[in-house]
Amino acid sequence: MEFKMPNRVLRFTAALAMPCLLSLSTTYGAVAEAASSARTAASTVNGCPTPVEPYGLGWVCFYSERDYGGSKIAIDLSKIPTASGSPKQSLATWGFAYKATSWTFTDKYCQGTVFNSSGALLWYMGNGSGSSSPFVGATNDNKATSFRVVCD
Numbered sequence: 001m002e003f004k005m006p007n008r009v010l011r012f013t014a015a016l017a018m019p020c021l022l023s024l025s026t027t028y029g030a031v032a033e034a035a036s037s038a039r040t041a042a043s044t045v046n047g048c049p050t051p052v053e054p055y056g057l058g059w060v061c062f063y064s065e066r067d068y069g070g071s072k073i074a075i076d077l078s079k080i081p082t083a084s085g086s087p088k089q090s091l092a093t094w095g096f097a098y099k100a101t102s103w104t105f106t107d108k109y110c111q112g113t114v115f116n117s118s119g120a121l122l123w124y125m126g127n128g129s130g131s132s133s134p135f136v137g138a139t140n141d142n143k144a145t146s147f148r149v150v151c152d
Contacts, residue, residue, distance in 0.1 A: 046132055048074055048104035057082070057151065058107025058130060062091070062100040062144070066135045070101070077107055077149055088115060088146040100144040104132040110151035116143045125149075 043050040046068040048061035057077040064070035073096050080089055091097040105112055105125035112125030122140045125131055125147075135141070 045106055046104040048106055050106045060112060061104045062096055063102045064099045065101050068102050077110060082110060082149045082151040084150050084152050088148045090146050091144060097145045098142050101136060101141055102134050106130045110149050112147055112149040114144045114147045117145045
């Protein structure tokens with residue numbers, strides 16, 4: 001499968017490693033859906049890809065609206081640092097700082113934490129079977145600026 005975008009051509013096959021981030025916005029929806037289905041065999045939770053078992057890590061998805069709606073980013077945990085002591089991942093890198101209203105975490109073995117701009121903990125993700133929240137609550141809504149995932 002081949003997608004042409006300004007200044008680049010993206011080719012996807014089942015044998016290729018998929019990109020770390022799949023922005024499922026209107027602009028890149030076709031690219032994201034093709035890449036997501038190739039890596040995950042079309043299995044999702046709240047529209048967030050699930051791991052390819054038995055070896056794959058899961059994904060973390062952040063949504064701009066309640067109940068997993070609005071714009072979404074899907075981040076492949078196998079493409080970011082997840083060792084103990086790894087740095088926080090800035091949501092600004094993907095244009096999603098101050099936008100998270102709901103989230104889904106599809107990994108069974110990792111633990112995630114989400115932080116605000118001052119570094120204070122907003123919420124935990126993952127509990128041994130994946131987890132999600134249809135609304136982060138009024139106190140945490142649109143406050144997330146970074147996250148960290150540890151898979152020890």
